[in-house]
Amino acid sequence: MENKELILSVKDLRQHFPIDGGGLLKKTVGYVRAVDGISFDVYKGETVGIVGESGCGKSTTVRSIAQLYKPTTGQILFHGVDLCTADRDTLLRQRRNIQMIFQDPYASLDPRMTVRNIILEPLRIYNRRGLLEKKYTEEELDERVKDLMEKVGINKAFINRYPHEFSGGQRQRIGIARALALNPEIILADEPVSALDVSIQAQILNLISDIQKEMGVTFIFIAHDLGVIQHISHRVIVMYLGKIMEISSSDELYSNPLHPYTQALLSAAPIPDPKLERGRKRIVLEGDVPSPDKERHCCYFYDRCAKRMDKCSKCVPPMFDCGKDHKVACFLYDDHPVAEEASDKPTEGELKLKAKQERKHRNK
Amino acid sequence: MNKFNEAKVLLEVRDLKTYFKTDNGILKAVDGVSFTVHEGETVGLVGESGCGKSVTNLSIMRLVPSPPGKIVGGEVVYRGTDIMKLSEKELRNIRGNKISMIFQDPMTSLNPYLRISTQMIETIRLHQDMTKQEARERAIHMLKLVGIPSAETKIDCYPHQFSGGMRQRVMIAMALSCNADLLIADEPTTALDVTIQAQILELIKRISAELKTAVILITHDLGVVAGMCDKVCVMYAGRIVESADTDELYANPLHPYTRGLIASVPKMDGNREERLFSIEGQPPNVIDLPPCCPFHPRCDRTCEVCRHAYPPVKKTGNDHYVACWLNCSEEEIQEAMKGGAN
Numbered sequence: 024m025e026n027k028e029l030i031l032s033v034k035d036l037r038q039h040f041p042i043d044g045g046g047l048l049k050k051t052v053g054y055v056r057a058v059d060g061i062s063f064d065v066y067k068g069e070t071v072g073i074v075g076e077s078g079c080g081k082s083t084t085v086r087s088i089a090q091l092y093k094p095t096t097g098q099i100l101f102h103g104v105d106l107c108t109a110d111r112d113t114l115l116r117q118r119r120n121i122q123m124i125f126q127d128p129y130a131s132l133d134p135r136m137t138v139r140n141i142i143l144e145p146l147r148i149y150n151r152r153g154l155l156e157k158k159y160t161e162e163e164l165d166e167r168v169k170d171l172m173e174k175v176g177i178n179k180a181f182i183n184r185y186p187h188e189f190s191g192g193q194r195q196r197i198g199i200a201r202a203l204a205l206n207p208e209i210i211l212a213d214e215p216v217s218a219l220d221v222s223i224q225a226q227i228l229n230l231i232s233d234i235q236k237e238m239g240v241t242f243i244f245i246a247h248d249l250g251v252i253q254h255i256s257h258r259v260i261v262m263y264l265g266k267i268m269e270i271s272s273s274d275e276l277y278s279n280p281l282h283p284y285t286q287a288l289l290s291a292a293p294i295p296d297p298k299l300e301r302g303r304k305r306i307v308l309e310g311d312v313p314s315p316d317k318e319r320h321c322c323y324f325y326d327r328c329a330k331r332m333d334k335c336s337k338c339v340p341p342m343f344d345c346g347k348d349h350k351v352a353c354f355l356y357d358d359h360p361v362a363e364e365a366s367d368k369p370t371e372g373e374l375k376l377k378a379k380q381e382r383k384h385r386n387k
Numbered sequence: 388m389n390k391f392n393e394a395k396v397l398l399e400v401r402d403l404k405t406y407f408k409t410d411n412g413i414l415k416a417v418d419g420v421s422f423t424v425h426e427g428e429t430v431g432l433v434g435e436s437g438c439g440k441s442v443t444n445l446s447i448m449r450l451v452p453s454p455p456g457k458i459v460g461g462e463v464v465y466r467g468t469d470i471m472k473l474s475e476k477e478l479r480n481i482r483g484n485k486i487s488m489i490f491q492d493p494m495t496s497l498n499p500y501l502r503i504s505t506q507m508i509e510t511i512r513l514h515q516d517m518t519k520q521e522a523r524e525r526a527i528h529m530l531k532l533v534g535i536p537s538a539e540t541k542i543d544c545y546p547h548q549f550s551g552g553m554r555q556r557v558m559i560a561m562a563l564s565c566n567a568d569l570l571i572a573d574e575p576t577t578a579l580d581v582t583i584q585a586q587i588l589e590l591i592k593r594i595s596a597e598l599k600t601a602v603i604l605i606t607h608d609l610g611v612v613a614g615m616c617d618k619v620c621v622m623y624a625g626r627i628v629e630s631a632d633t634d635e636l637y638a639n640p641l642h643p644y645t646r647g648l649i650a651s652v653p654k655m656d657g658n659r660e661e662r663l664f665s666i667e668g669q670p671p672n673v674i675d676l677p678p679c680c681p682f683h684p685r686c687d688r689t690c691e692v693c694r695h696a697y698p699p700v701k702k703t704g705n706d707h708y709v710a711c712w713l714n715c716s717e718e719e720i721q722e723a724m725k726g727g728a729n
């Protein structure tokens with residue numbers, strides 16, 4: 024893509040959730056490092072896929088971008104405005120351009136609202152405050168809702184129905200219509216097709232790519248299915264344990280995966296072709312994903328990596344630039360120039376916690 | 388083609404029908420399903436949610452909750468005996484002993500209050516004449532077999548101390564601890580991540596080869612089927628619409644539904660610009676299905692006869708069965724049209 028316009032830039036984002044030790048005072052005894060220092064850019068009109076196993080921080084990343092959580096540290100620059108430090112008013116204005124689609128179409132629609140009200144809600148909120156292009160009347164908004172329903176392929180006649188009258192795929196369409204209501208620039212899709220059957224999944228994926236072609240919306244698309252990610256994204260981010268392991272264009276990543284984790288992930292994904300599937304060699308990773316509640320000063324993938332070296336246990340690998348927009352966080356490629364330094368500085372909360380524990384230790 | 392054709396038939400399901408009574412009418416979850424499993428063979432049952440995969444297998448074990456469910460017809464013949472006719476006591480000798488099951492969610496299928504050892508020893512002693520100590524040793528042996536590290540100490544853990552993949556391993560160990568001939572795996576890897584899924588699938592493959600266990604694998608993932616199964620049955624709206632050897636099915640799918648299903652999976656080597664093939668519409672509601680091909684509203688090759696009668700199951704080629712009017716002769720279609728008109 025030529026002349027890419029940068030719209031979103033995530034810089035050293037960390038999202039740590041406190042673990043309380045129970046008891047009356049709910050003292051913090053540690054942090055779950057759900058997202059642990061990630062940086063990436065998103066350009067206008069592209070689809071960025073995020074892929075990884077459960078617990079790797081995919082959902083937390085997009086939720087932090089939407090400011091559903093306040094990030095622990097880091098910056099989220101949307102058109103140059105840092106959303107993390109923005110005040111309420113700016114946030115309200117900016118959020119109009121950032122919408123989400125959720126995984127579970129059963130949980131993400133209010134069962135007591137009609138389709139009209141579900142799609143209308145964001146429009147109403149912004150219309151009341153006069154943040155839309157102009158003040159719309161109720162009738163005009165209703166027209167808008169009908170247009171949106173048509174766009175996502177739901178019969179306009181169903182406008183007064185409730186979510187339980189629809190199937191999973193149709194509900195996901197309603198969710199998409201709601202996300203499109205405010206003409207956002209970027210849509211964060213958090214596993215929008217994981218709960219759907221294959222034939223319905225294909226319908227929704229086609230709908231999403233149609234919308235992108237028509238309206239030029241940028242997508243950040245999460246999925247754990249590598250086939251889906253390959254199909255829909257222009258660039259792919261592979262995450263593991265709250266860290267980015269590899270970023271690359273989709274074609275490059277699938278034809279030439281560099282990180283051992285990406286290689287294992289690709290070889291573990293089943294291919295629906297018996298000849299290919301039986302013939303190929305599969306890298307089976309040992310063990311499970313470790314718990315993300317520890318501070319790590321080694322490569323995050325060290326425990327399960329088949330190609331680990333001494334170096335990997337000593338410090339966190341920075342992102343190496345392997346050309347063609349392909350960046351990988353692995354010391355196997357340390358002859359390449361460093362694209363980003365890795366920072367493993369503890370956060371404020373952790374420093375406090377550590378100081379406290381040390382004091383306790385000394386007093387003993 | 389299939390190396391299992393000469394092997395002994397282990398389980399034969401004939402025209403199995405399981406209906407559920409609901410307030411809105413009779414729900415025909417399974418409506419005339421027939422297939423056979425040979426010794427040591429892995430059979431895949433594929434289909435979308437609600438197509439009756441799981442109910443088929445619950446019916447084989449007679450585990451369908453009744454009421455509202457009822458097995459209204461058909462036979463399930465296991466080594467020459469019809470399971471449907473056995474008494475509850477005789478059935479218990481087979482269920483969990485000769486035929487055992489693993490389920491989708493390993494957390495809900497293990498009892499969180501009991502140690503792994505208690506649960507495994509109970510199963511083993513129920514079916515085999517063993518002392519507690521012997522049963523424990525057997526359990527440890529099985530846990531080692533499924534690749535649980537330091538099984539001697541891990542056996543006294545509670546289920547919550549294991550991760551999802553480990554729990555599924557425990558389930559497999561438990562299911563196979565009584566030398567089962569047939570393992571029914573109901574979406575065993577759906578709740579797991581791809582890397583863990585790869586581990587579990589490798590394990591099932593290895594164990595079924597080592598212990599010569601036949602496997603019925605229920606899944607919606609066509610990739611899993613391609614790697615695991617010798618034979619595949621594709622289900623739609625309570626019936627098997629196509630069954631064939633895995634290679635044959637993928638290379639030469641005859642039913643439009645199978646073809647659509649295979650085409651709508653995004654492939655990793657696919658062209659991104661291309662639109663995915665998608666089957667329009669929704670799977671039908673199986674309550675009060677009209678007596679016609681249930682796939683015809685979504686099919687891209689519908690003809691007149693599809694709206695009139697259910698297509699008969701036709702054998703085309705080597706062990707390839709398909710239920711579609713496209714594979715029937717002109718006379719049969721005429722016959723059905725007349726029957727439908729009457």
